[in-house]
Amino acid sequence: DTAVSQTPKYLVTQMGNDKSIKCEQNLGHDTMYWYKQDSKKFLKIMFSYNNKELIINETVPNRFSPKSPDKAHLNLHINSLELGDSAVYFCASSDLGFGEKLFFGSGTQLSVL
Amino acid sequence: GESVGLHLPTLSVQEGDNSIINCAYSNSASDYFIWYKQESGKGPQFIIDIRSNMDKRQGQRVTVLLNKTVKHLSLQIAATQPGDSAVYFCAENILNRDDKIIFGKGTRLHILP
Numbered sequence: 530d531t532a533v534s535q536t537p538k539y540l541v542t543q544m545g546n547d548k549s550i551k552c553e554q555n556l557g558h559d560t561m562y563w564y565k566q567d568s569k570k571f572l573k574i575m576f577s578y579n580n581k582e583l584i585i586n587e588t589v590p591n592r593f594s595p596k597s598p599d600k601a602h603l604n605l606h607i608n609s610l611e612l613g614d615s616a617v618y619f620c621a622s623s624d625l626g627f628g629e630k631l632f633f634g635s636g637t638q639l640s641v642l
Numbered sequence: 643g644e645s646v647g648l649h650l651p652t653l654s655v656q657e658g659d660n661s662i663i664n665c666a667y668s669n670s671a672s673d674y675f676i677w678y679k680q681e682s683g684k685g686p687q688f689i690i691d692i693r694s695n696m697d698k699r700q701g702q703r704v705t706v707l708l709n710k711t712v713k714h715l716s717l718q719i720a721a722t723q724p725g726d727s728a729v730y731f732c733a734e735n736i737l738n739r740d741d742k743i744i745f746g747k748g749t750r751l752h753i754l755p
């Protein structure tokens with residue numbers, strides 16, 4: 530019954546590794562997002578997709594690559610992980626496109642050692 | 643830097659009292675404002691929103707006030723309960739910035755017994 534679900538919840542990995550975080554929403558929303566939350570709780574948008582099309586691509590390293598196989602899924606792949614990538618990553622979705630309320634997943638805490 | 647900011651990073655309130663969390667924004671073009679609540683280990687959850695053509699909106703135990711003259715937004719929680727302990731974020735939609743939601747830094751609300 531979870532509206533926006535992301536896996537895994539915790540991810541601990543070594544520098545230089547490649548990892549993926551998966552996200553699925555069952556709300557029928559057309560728009561999905563990835564946000565990064567740092568240790569000070571600051572939330573910053575990374576990407577957004579509208580019906581499988583990339584709409585927002587903030588200034589993030591190209592080691593981060595989102596992939597949307599269909600409008601219910603938006604996965605995040607990270608290559609060559611660095612210490613500074615450690616954060617909590619949130620997936621979210623919205624109904625009417627931009628400017629409307631977001632529904633967030635429970636987050637993936639990524640720790641790069 | 644981001645245009646949305648909060649006056650107090652931490653707020654301690656006696657259980658049963660009313661809480662007021664404040665937020666300032668700098669862009670007069672913003673026309674949609676949202677408050678989110680983030681409990682520990684969870685993603686942000688929508689509380690209430692307000693559009694710029696309104697100055698007050700009420701929900702269940704929550705009220706949002708918008709003062710466009712001084713670019714100020716507040717969230718009032720009536721009869722604060724232990725379950726209200728969380729980090730609260732205000733967010734704005736800046737229409738000329740690809741309609742993406744911009745989050746403020748967050749205020750942690752502590753409920754004192």
